[in-house]
Structures are given as structure tokens and as C-alpha cells.
Amino acid sequence: MLTVTPIQAFVDNYIWVISLPTSPLVYVVDPGDADVVIHYLQTHQLTLAGILITHHHHDHTGGIKRLIEYSTTMLDIFGPSRENIAHINQPITDQKQILLPALGVTASIFYLPGHTLGHIAYHIQDELFCGDTLFSGGCGRLFEGSASQLYHSLQCLANLDPKTRVYCAHEYTLSNLKFAMDVEPNNPDLAHYHAHCHRIRANDQATLPSSIEIEQDINPFLRCHKLEVITSVNQHFNQDSSDVITTFGLLRQWKDKA
Structure with missing residues (x-):
């Protein structure tokens, strides 16, 4: 059974440590x-x-060089080959799975263009390490990809087992939920989760991991097919559209300015 532990970094980043209780060897995300x-x-x-x-x-790669210098053995450094990242020695191009030999487990790879064009996620057993693609209550900004790309990337993750635990890279949850409640004010699951996360953050605890099941219930970016989300977007932009990609793209624009 894997253990996943957060290390806080910068203002709101999480660096995830993946380990086994029986071994001193770990991977970090x-x-x-x-x-x-x-x-x-x-x-x-x-x-x-x-x-x-x-x-x-x-903010996801800046420590690689120093960690190489610190380590006394060669590190396996996995990352997307489609992006310009120094020191990657295990480039991921089109693999469906990779082996993490120190833990004796495999990680399934998801290719998730949108936030960046080469963004990937690692799915290990029931744990999803999704970087800046999916956040609890939100999603990443469109820095490089299109709304259609990010929408389909998120749908790929939304189709995972509902019990999959979601380890994203930032503590953005309360901000995301505040916006989500503007979009879906009548969602009781969202209201309950918002109150729950407020209590957690009041004790300086992480709101993560979330789960795919939770995100399907409360995350407006996974709910662009829901009538209340469509209606809120149409009212905000003074338009009339039921196209899910249009709704998603405008929802992301709305969040950017919120």
C-alpha cells in the first residue's frame, strides 16, 4: 500500500512524496x-x-538540478518529452505505463494538453498525480492549449474510478469553491464540501487529496453539461448556447477574471 505525503513549498504548492512503509526509497512529484x-x-x-x-x-521543476547534486546515486527523472525540461533521463513520449522500480509499481500515463501542451499525469494504483490540469473545484489556466484540449483532458480524468484520489499541485481549493458557488449556487454537494474545506483550512490542513467522485459532484469544470452551469455562463456572458466546449471555454475565462 502506497503512502503519499505532502511537502509544502512556496505559497501554495504541494510536492508529493510517494513511498512504501517498508522501504526508505521514495519518489517525489x-x-x-x-x-x-x-x-x-x-x-x-x-x-x-x-x-x-x-x-x-x-514551480514544478526548479528543484531538479539541486536534487541531482544532493543524491549519491543516479535518479530516475521522468517527464514529458514534448516539453523543454532539463535533466529528464526517462523521457515519456507515448508510453501507456512506466515502471517505478524502487517501489515495484507501475504508473499509467495520461496525456493532458491544455494547461501546457505536453502536460501529463501519473496514475499509480488508486492515486492520481495530475499537476496543474485538475484542481479540487477547478482546473488549470489555458497557457498553451485550447479550451477543447483541456476539456477533453479533464474528461479523461473524470472517467477514472470515482474512488481515485486526486493529488493536484496547489492548495487552490477555497478560492476555486468560492467561484464554483457563484456558478452553481444551488448545488448542495458543493455547499457541504465548501463548509468542510473551510474547517480543514482553519486547522492549516491540506484539502487534498480530493477524489474523482467529489470532483464530479462539485467541480464546475467537470459539470459543463449541467443546466445550472450552462445557465450561469449564458447569463454572465449575455448569450444563449448549450455547446459544452463553448460553456467550458467561457467558464475558464470567467474564472480567470474572478
């Missing part, structure tokens, strides 16, 4: 800050075996 990772490894007497990168943004 998107280490933008090497110092906090090294501190965690030393404190818990762990050894870094490898790094999983979802996309090229510096």
Missing part, C-alpha cells in the same frame, strides 16, 4: 523547491530514488 525536499528526506531518513514531472513550469 514536481519538486519546484529542492530545499524543502532535502529537509524532509533528512528528517525522515529517506532516500530519493526518482522524480516525476508533470509539466515544464518552474
Whole structure:
């Protein structure tokens, strides 16, 4: 059974540590800050075996070089080959799965253009490490891809087993839920989850992981087919459209300015 632990970095990033209770070897996901990772490894007497990168943004990759220098053995550094990321030695181009030998598990790879064109996610057992594609209550900005690309990327994740745990890279949940409640004010699941996350953050705890099941119930970017979401978008933009991609793209524009 895998253990997944967050390391807080910068203002709101999470670097995820993937481990087994029986081994000191670990992988980390998107280490933008090497110092906090090294501190965690030393404190818990762990050894870094490898790094999983979802996309090229510096707050996800900035610690790679320093972690290579810190490590006494060669690290397996996985990342999307379609993006310009230094130090990747296990490039992922079209593989459906990769092996993480230090843990004896395989990771399924999802190709998720939208936030960036080469963005990928890692699905390991029941855990999804999705970088900046899917957030709890939200999704990533469209920096490189199209609304259609990001919509279909999110639908790919939404079709996973509902119990899949979602480990995204930022603590954006309360901000996302505030916007979601403007879009879907009559969603009781959303209201309940908003109150729940407020209590968690009041104790300085992470709202993550979420789950696919939760996101299907509360995340407006996975609910663009729902009448209330469509109606809210149409009213906000003074238009009349039921096209799901149009609704998604305008919803993302609305969130960008919220």
C-alpha cells in the first residue's frame, strides 16, 4: 500500500512524496523547491530514488538540478518529452505505463494538453498525480492549449474510478469553491464540501487529496453539461448556447477574471 505525503513549498504548492512503509526509497512529484525536499528526506531518513514531472513550469521543476547534486546515486527523472525540461533521463513520449522500480509499481500515463501542451499525469494504483490540469473545484489556466484540449483532458480524468484520489499541485481549493458557488449556487454537494474545506483550512490542513467522485459532484469544470452551469455562463456572458466546449471555454475565462 502506497503512502503519499505532502511537502509544502512556496505559497501554495504541494510536492508529493510517494513511498512504501517498508522501504526508505521514495519518489517525489514536481519538486519546484529542492530545499524543502532535502529537509524532509533528512528528517525522515529517506532516500530519493526518482522524480516525476508533470509539466515544464518552474514551480514544478526548479528543484531538479539541486536534487541531482544532493543524491549519491543516479535518479530516475521522468517527464514529458514534448516539453523543454532539463535533466529528464526517462523521457515519456507515448508510453501507456512506466515502471517505478524502487517501489515495484507501475504508473499509467495520461496525456493532458491544455494547461501546457505536453502536460501529463501519473496514475499509480488508486492515486492520481495530475499537476496543474485538475484542481479540487477547478482546473488549470489555458497557457498553451485550447479550451477543447483541456476539456477533453479533464474528461479523461473524470472517467477514472470515482474512488481515485486526486493529488493536484496547489492548495487552490477555497478560492476555486468560492467561484464554483457563484456558478452553481444551488448545488448542495458543493455547499457541504465548501463548509468542510473551510474547517480543514482553519486547522492549516491540506484539502487534498480530493477524489474523482467529489470532483464530479462539485467541480464546475467537470459539470459543463449541467443546466445550472450552462445557465450561469449564458447569463454572465449575455448569450444563449448549450455547446459544452463553448460553456467550458467561457467558464475558464470567467474564472480567470474572478
